[in-house]
Amino acid sequence: MSFLLNRKILVIDDDPNLRQLISVTFANEGCQIFSATTGAEGLRLFYEHRPDLIILDIMMPELDGWAVCTQIRRLANVPIILLTSLGSEHDVVKGLECGAVDYVVKPFSPKVLVARANAGLRQACQESPTNKQTTFNDTYLTIDLEKRRILVRNEPVKLSATEYKLLSYLVQNANQVLTIEQILENVWGWEYRESSDYVHVYISHLRRKLEADPKEPRYILTEYGAGYYFAK
Numbered sequence: 001m002s003f004l005l006n007r008k009i010l011v012i013d014d015d016p017n018l019r020q021l022i023s024v025t026f027a028n029e030g031c032q033i034f035s036a037t038t039g040a041e042g043l044r045l046f047y048e049h050r051p052d053l054i055i056l057d058i059m060m061p062e063l064d065g066w067a068v069c070t071q072i073r074r075l076a077n078v079p080i081i082l083l084t085s086l087g088s089e090h091d092v093v094k095g096l097e098c099g100a101v102d103y104v105v106k107p108f109s110p111k112v113l114v115a116r117a118n119a120g121l122r123q124a125c126q127e128s129p130t131n132k133q134t135t136f137n138d139t140y141l142t143i144d145l146e147k148r149r150i151l152v153r154n155e156p157v158k159l160s161a162t163e164y165k166l167l168s169y170l171v172q173n174a175n176q177v178l179t180i181e182q183i184l185e186n187v188w189g190w191e192y193r194e195s196s197d198y199v200h201v202y203i204s205h206l207r208r209k210l211e212a213d214p215k216e217p218r219y220i221l222t223e224y225g226a227g228y229y230f231a232k
Helices: 016-027 039-049 065-073 089-097 110-125 161-172 180-188 196-210
Strands: 008-012 032-036 053-057 080-084 102-105 135-137 141-144 149-152 220-223 227-230
Touching: 008 016, 008 039, 016 032, 016 110, 032 039, 039 053, 039 065, 053 065, 053 110, 065 080, 065 089, 080 089, 080 110, 089 102, 089 196, 102 110, 110 161, 110 180, 149 196, 161 180, 161 196, 161 227, 180 196, 180 227, 196 220
Parallel strands: 008 032, 008 053, 053 080, 080 102
Antiparallel strands: 135 141, 141 149, 220 227
């Protein structure tokens, strides 16, 4: 199933050839394309058109992709795919820390980019199942998945779409160790089964937002050599 038809895609890249390739690729998938040559122009088009997905180059003059991604993530949970020649583990982690849902290294296959975009949109559209544990409450942390309500010391906590989906999966399988592969498949999709860094980064995000001491977590625990679990 494709989630791309009639979607608005914003492409931000200062390379005219890549911009054209990406635009044509997604236009052929039935998408409406907006393109920008600079980070500042990309932000303007984001405010104007509110795209469903953003494909963002990192290495741009003046306002680079890191800064653009950070600014957009403060305002919306729209899926952002970073497209760059920087492929080190440090750069991948930095991209995820900025709020990107995916990181595609140049050179790339247009088919792979389409698959990643489709997966990102599917992830954003999916609703968490409610046939398992959906609530948790103690004197510090309150979770109500059906109402999408997360409180720490009775103060609401804002989670990104990916953070919320990861927390939902952990809570619905409380006290059960979930492998990295299980988490990737159920939160991101099977296309991401080799992307273990994604899990580690987003676990870190959740701990910073939910734990009293992220370095000594009480709720989101590591089972070394196996995976993670939510402790009730």
